[in-house]
Amino acid sequence: MWLNSGIKALIDYLAAHVITCLVPAFFIAGAVSVFVSQASVLKYFGAQAKKYVAYSVASVSGTVLAVCSCTVLPLFAGIHKRGAGLGPAIAFLYSGPAINILAIVYTARLLGWQLGLGRAIGAILFSVVIGLIMAGIFRKEEKIKEEEMKQAVIEGGKESGKLIVYFGILVSILIFATAKIDLWLKIITVVNLILMLGIVLNTWFEKYEILDWFSETYRFVKMIFPILLVGVFIAGMLKTIIPQQFVAKWVGGNSLSANFIASIVGAFMYFATLTEVPILKAFLELGMGKGPALALLLAGPALSLPSMIVLIRIMGGKKTSIYCTLVVIMATITGIVFGKL
Numbered sequence: 001m002w003l004n005s006g007i008k009a010l011i012d013y014l015a016a017h018v019i020t021c022l023v024p025a026f027f028i029a030g031a032v033s034v035f036v037s038q039a040s041v042l043k044y045f046g047a048q049a050k051k052y053v054a055y056s057v058a059s060v061s062g063t064v065l066a067v068c069s070c071t072v073l074p075l076f077a078g079i080h081k082r083g084a085g086l087g088p089a090i091a092f093l094y095s096g097p098a099i100n101i102l103a104i105v106y107t108a109r110l111l112g113w114q115l116g117l118g119r120a121i122g123a124i125l126f127s128v129v130i131g132l133i134m135a136g137i138f139r140k141e142e143k144i145k146e147e148e149m150k151q152a153v154i155e156g157g158k159e160s161g162k163l164i165v166y167f168g169i170l171v172s173i174l175i176f177a178t179a180k181i182d183l184w185l186k187i188i189t190v191v192n193l194i195l196m197l198g199i200v201l202n203t204w205f206e207k208y209e210i211l212d213w214f215s216e217t218y219r220f221v222k223m224i225f226p227i228l229l230v231g232v233f234i235a236g237m238l239k240t241i242i243p244q245q246f247v248a249k250w251v252g253g254n255s256l257s258a259n260f261i262a263s264i265v266g267a268f269m270y271f272a273t274l275t276e277v278p279i280l281k282a283f284l285e286l287g288m289g290k291g292p293a294l295a296l297l298l299a300g301p302a303l304s305l306p307s308m309i310v311l312i313r314i315m316g317g318k319k320t321s322i323y324c325t326l327v328v329i330m331a332t333i334t335g336i337v338f339g340k341l
Contacts, residue, residue: 007233022074022225024174029074030217031170033081034209035163051132058091059127060099072096073310074220080314086142087135090323091127097301098123107297110277111284114341115294122298122334130326137322162204169197230309251283254291254339256332262292263331266300267324268308276300291339299331 076093084092099120108116135142176189201210251262266276280293303324311320 024170024177025072026074026217026220026225027213028167028170028174029078029220030213030215031167032075032078033216033220034213035166054085054088055091055128055131058088058131059095059124061092061095073307073314077220077314085135086138086315086319087131089131090134091131093323094130094302094327095123095127098126098298107277110281111293115290115297118294118334118338119297122294122338126298126302126327126330126334130323130330133326134319134323138319162200166197166200166204169193169200173197230306251292251296252287252289254289254336256336258289258292259295259332259335259339260328262288262296262335263299263328266296266298266331267303267328268305269300289339291335291337293335294338295331295335298334299327303327 072093075096076089079092080086080089104116104120107119173190173193176186176193179186251258251265276297280288280296283296284290284293308320308324311323
């Protein structure tokens with residue numbers, strides 16, 4: 001039964017998310033790595049950038065991206081590779097799947113405006129606080145990275161106007177591919193955007209630049225995708241081990257243990273974009289407290305077992321474990337506070 005559940009989760013994931021979510025995300029990550037100059041990344045996300053600018057941009061960057069905890073990984077890896085400071089990069093990693101407009105609106109409509117507002121405020125504050133803590137803990141490593149970036153040759157990148165159009169099309173493909181709209185409208189829109197992308201590439205880009213883009217995209221796919229599939233398979237098996245009835249039983253009320261358990265469950269379970277909302281509605285109907293509900297909402301979209309496995313490969317086990325711990329602690333505290341309002 002566990003094996004069948006894992007296989008089913010893997011098939012569902014491949015069918016629902018690879019083409020619409022991960023493929024565009026991998027191409028965006030490859031584009032960031034190849035075409036965005038280190039100077040641009042360092043200007044907004046680097047150690048020398050003003051903190052209020054870096055964290056403000058990072059904490060709201062996910063508002064237009066309907067990405068899940070796994071789809072955001074190649075985007076995080078892309079900006080981190082180009083020299084983004086650990087703090088702002090972590091803020092983006094958390095906020096990407098947690099703060100997108102579609103998720104906030106859907107949460108407010110289905111679960112009530114209180115949870116929708118709590119999710120929006122909590123996600124923005126979380127991303128900044130966790131990013132600042134991570135930057136503080138690893139400040140020595142960040143200093144070394146900063147010096148390396150100063151000594152590196154900072155290339156100018158491609159002309160900004162052309163890059164804005166190019167990235168605008170890529171991000172639009174990701175947005176419309178994941179949008180909850182009529183299927184034929186989605187297909188027509190995405191096909192037209194791909195045709196526009198082809199025209200832009202043919203007009204403004206050299207052949208070697210396109211090949212470099214494909215090569216870097218493939219590098220991200222090799223690094224992330226196989227491990228991601230293993231993680232999704234394991235998470236699928238866990239669903240049979242931890243039934244909904246068990247979760248609902250232990251997350252009623254607003255105790256410390258209820259909020260902590262909700263945060264842990266949210267951190268390890270995989271939630272595709274927006275799927276956490278109807279699942280949480282079912283939990284609430286089974287008696288889940290509103291505090292633990294917010295705790296799960298804040299931990300769930302930002303983390304999952306598959307994303308943890310991939311993050312270990314991207315930034316190491318120590319940083320990943322501290323990041324995951326901070327998410328769980330922050331979600332637990334916020335849940336308790338919210339539950340008392």
